[in-house]
Amino acid sequence: MGTSRAAGRSLARRRVRLSHIDVDNRLTPPIRPGTFPRGVPARSRAVPPFAMSAFLPLADAIARLVRPGDAVALEGFTHLIPFAAGHEIIRQGVTGLTLIRMTPDLVYDQMIGCGCATKLVFSWGGNPGVGSLHRLRDAVEHQWPRPLEIEEHSHSAMAHAYAAGAAGMPSAFFRGYRGSDLPAVNPRIAFIDDPFTGEPLAVVPALRPDVTIVHAQKADRDGNVLVEGIVGVQKEAVLAARRALVTVEEVVDTVAKPGGQNAVVLPSWTIDAIAVVPGGARPSYAHGYYARDNAFYVAWDAIARDRDRFRAWIDANVHAAVAR
Amino acid sequence: MGTSRAAGRSLARRRVRLSHIDVDNRLTPPIRPGTFPRGVPARSRAVPPFAMSAFLPLADAIARLVRPGDAVALEGFTHLIPFAAGHEIIRQGVTGLTLIRMTPDLVYDQMIGCGCATKLVFSWGGNPGVGSLHRLRDAVEHQWPRPLEIEEHSHSAMAHAYAAGAAGMPSAFFRGYRGSDLPAVNPRIAFIDDPFTGEPLAVVPALRPDVTIVHAQKADRDGNVLVEGIVGVQKEAVLAARRALVTVEEVVDTVAKPGGQNAVVLPSWTIDAIAVVPGGARPSYAHGYYARDNAFYVAWDAIARDRDRFRAWIDANVHAAVAR
C-alpha cells in the first residue's frame, strides 16, 4: 500500500519536536517487524527510535505528512470525523490518493468529488440515515471527475485489518465472508484452513496506511491524545499507520486520568503531528464539545447530487475558507 | 478443552435469575459459532438466549459452576487474583481440573499442592519478585501430590489465545515463537504461511475454559461488572468461557459511567453468577480497595517449600475458614 516511502523519508530531516525545537528534527515512521519479507531494514541505533508528536498548524501538518499517491486513512466512526483535515487536503490539491475508511461518509464524498482519490478502500459507502453518497456513485458509475478503483470489504474485515495493522501482523484472520460474493470480486480476500479444526477462515491483508488522520477531543502539552465516547477504529488506525496526524479540539494540562486509567489514550510517541483545530470534526461531532449537524447530512444529499452545485459548495466552503 | 459439557447441561435447570427468582431458571452457556466443525448445535429458539448473572453465595456458585474435570481459568494479572474462589474450590475438593492461567501465582500453587489439578496451561510459573512456585515444581519434578501434565506457552500466545476465545475464533494467529524450542515440546503450537506475504506465523488453539473465574471491584444491581486498574486478560477470559463467575468487592447502584464511557464493563448477560466476596483477591490486591500483601508473597516461599508446612497452612487457612 502506498508508493511514497521515499517521499516519507525525504521529510525525515524536518521534524520539529515538541518542547525540544529542532533538537530531534526528523519524521521517520516506526519500524514494522510485520513488513517481512519485504520490510524496511531495522533502523540504525545511531538514530533515536521514536519521537514525540509535534504541534503544527493544520496546513503545515498536511503539507508535511500527506504526499501525492499516499494511502491515507481519515477515520472516525460517525463521531470525530476529521473534516477539517480533509478540507485542507482538498485545498492543497493532493491527488492520486488511496482513501481508506470503513464509512467514506461526506468527507470522502467531498474528496472524491474534488479528484483527490484514485482508489477507495471501504466497507459501507452511504450517507448515514439519508441515502447515497452521490460523488462516490458518480465516480464509480461514470468515472467523474476521474475513474475510482474500489477495494470493497465488510466492516468486520476492515476492523480486523486495522487491528492487524496495529498489531504488526501481515494479515487479519477472522471468521468472515462466508457465503458472500465479495471474495469473488476482491482478490485481497483469501481463505485458509484453520490448522487445528480445518475450518476455513477468511484472511485480508493488514491495513497499513501511509498516513492516518483522526480527530480527538484533547491533547496534553506532551502531545498525548485522549479520545472519548464512540472511539471507533481510531486507535487501531493510528497505530497501523506509518505516519499519524491528530487534530484536536483543545490542549489541556494532562489527559491521564487517575480514576479512569483505562481510557483510550494515544501516547505522544505514536503520533507525528498534532494540529489544534476547534470544530475540526464538523459536521460530524465531538462528544462533550458539539453535536452532529444532522441537518447538514440531509442537506448534503441535494448538494452532492449535482456536479455544479457540488463544485460551488466546495469553492465557497473549502477553497474560500482560510486554513485553520 | 474440558470434558464437562454434559455436566454443565445438567445444571441447566437450576438457574436463579437476579430479580426474577426462578423465572428463568437455567444456566446454559452461550452458543459458540466458533465450535465448527465439532460445535454444539445452535440452541433452540424455544429457550431464551442469554440470561443475566445471578447473585449467589460463593460456595453455591462454585458448587454450581465448577465440576470435576473442568478446564478452569482463574485470571487476574497480578491484580485482582480470585484467591477466595480458589480456596473454595480446594474446600469443595474438586479434582481433575485443567488449570489455565498465564501466571499460576500462589493461587494455583495452592490448588496444585492440594491435588485439584491434573493439567496446567500456563506461560510463567514463578512467584513474582520472589522466586519459584514450590508446589508447582514439586508436582512437575516429583509428581507430588500427583502427576501434573503441563501445556506451556508464552505470554503473547496465551493473551492471543484468550482474545481468540473471546472472539469466537478456533485459533489465534500471531507472530510468535520464532526461534524458540517451545514449539518442539508443545504440539498445540502450529505454524502456517501467511497467504499474502508467505511469512510463517504461529497458531495456537483458542482458549475456551469451561469456567472462568475473575475478581472485580464492583457489580451493579443488574449484575453488570466493572473492572478498573490493571485489567489484564479478565475480560477476554470471561468472554471466552462457557460459564463465568465473578467475585466482587461490593454491589453498587450503577457501574455505567457517563463521563467514562469506555470503561471495562462485563455486561450481566456475559456472566453466569456473581458472588460478593470483600477481600476476595487477598493477598493479591483490588485497586481502590486494598493493597497487595507483598510480605505474604515473600512468606509463601518458605511455606510452600515444605510439604508438611504447606498442608498445615492449607488446613489452617483454607479448610478451617468458613466459606464466605
Next chain:
Amino acid sequence: MSWSASEMMTVAAARALADDDVCFVGIGLPSAACNLARLTHAPRITLVYESGTLATKPTVLPLSIGDGELCETALTTVSVPEMFQYWLQGGRITVGFLGGAQVDRYGNLNSTVIGPYGAPKVRLPGSGGATEIATACRRTFIVMRHSPRAFVAEVDFLTSLGHGRTGRERRAMGIQTEGPVLLVSDLCTMRPHPETREFEVTSLHPGTTREQVVAQTGWPVQFAAVVEETPAPTATELETLRDLNARTAAAHGQASAAE
C-alpha cells in the same frame, strides 16, 4: 386508530423480539422496532449498535449508527474492532436486523450493486456489517418493503448469506447459526419453510390480499398452510411508537429518521 404501512412493519418486527434478546441494531426501521420492543413488552432487551455502544437505551432514535445519544445511554462503549471481534463474531448477539435493495426467496440479500459489479447500474452502499451479521448472529430478521424490484428471483450480488442460492448452502457450509428466520414487509410476514428454507407468507397484514403479495413478489411466492392475519397494532404500540418518533423529530429538527 389507523396506522401506516411503516408502522405496521415496525410493530410486527418489534413483537418478534424478546426480553432476553441481544440485538445488533441497524438504523431506520430496525432501530425503531427494537426501541419500540424495549418501551413495550421487552423492557430488558439489550440493544447493541455497531459503533460499539453496548446496552444502549436511547430516548430518541439515532440518525446514524454512531450518534452521541447511543453512547450517553450505553452501559459502556467499546472500540469497533472489539465490537466485531468479541461481541458479533464472539457469538454474543441473538438477533441481527438486515435489509437490502434485493432479497431472494431464501433470504439472501444484496446491498452492493444493481447490475454487474464491474459496471454497476446502481452502486449501493455495500456490506457494512451485514455480511458477518448474517452468519454470526444466532438468527436474523429481514425488514424490507415489498416490490418486484426488491423481492427478486435472483439477487444481482449476494452480499449477505441467507439460506444460500438453493436454500441448502448455509447448512452445507456447517454454519451453526440459524440465519434469516423472519421477513417483515409492508404487506405481510414471511418465515422459511422448515425443509426447503424458502420464505413463505405466514401472515398478511390487515387489509392486504394474497394477490397484492403475489403482484409485489418477483418469484412465485408460496403461502403457508395456515396464513393468519397479522394482529393490528394496538393503541399502546402506536402511541409508544408515535411518541418515540415525535421525540426523535423534535431532537433532530426534521422528519423522523425512522420513516
Next chain:
Amino acid sequence: MSWSASEMMTVAAARALADDDVCFVGIGLPSAACNLARLTHAPRITLVYESGTLATKPTVLPLSIGDGELCETALTTVSVPEMFQYWLQGGRITVGFLGGAQVDRYGNLNSTVIGPYGAPKVRLPGSGGATEIATACRRTFIVMRHSPRAFVAEVDFLTSLGHGRTGRERRAMGIQTEGPVLLVSDLCTMRPHPETREFEVTSLHPGTTREQVVAQTGWPVQFAAVVEETPAPTATELETLRDLNARTAAAHGQASAAE
C-alpha cells in the same frame, strides 16, 4: 563511594538507555535500571510493563509486574492482550530487557528448564513475555550474573532467541529486529561481534580481571580488540539508585526487590 556488584550492573544497564527509548521493563534489576535512567540522564524515557501500564513513572520500584503503583503513575493502562498485540508485536518497543538461568555466547536464553524438558532437574518459571520480547523489540539487553552454570556453552532449552545457536539463525529467519546488543553482568559488559554475533567482552567493571571473566564463563570467552574499564558509578548515580531502593524498601516493608 564504594558500590556493590549489583549497583554496578544496574548503573551500566541504565547508561545504555536513551531519552527516546521505549522500554519493556521486567521486574528486578531491569526495573531498577530503567527507573535509574529516568531519574538521571533520560527523564523522558518511556517505561512499559507487560501488565499493560503505558508510560509509568513509579516513585518506588514494583515488587511485581502488576503493582498498583505502576497503574497509578501510568499515562494509561491497556489490557494484556492489547499490550502484546499493539505494543509489543506492533513494533512500538525499542528496548526489551531479558535474563534467564542460562545464556550462551550468542545471547540465546533459557528460562524454562535445567535438564531434559520431560524430566527436568530444575523447573524454571518459563517464558512469560520473553519469547516474543526477544524478537519483537527493536533490540534487547541481557542482564545476568556471571557464573559457569549461567554462561554456558549450550543452553539446555532455548526459550528466547538471541542470534541463534550458531549466531546465524536470527538473520536467516528474516527477523528484522536486532536482537541482543548488550549483555551486562556483575563482572563486565559484552557486545556481539559485528560478524559472528558472538558476545565478547567490551569493558571490565572496575576491579575485575580478564581471568575472573574467563573463570566464570562456560565457553572460551572472547575479548574485543579494545577492552575498556567500565566507568565507575558516579555519586549521583549511586545516590539516586540508593534513594530509589530505600523508598522501595520502605514502601514494601522489606529489603529492596531490586536486589
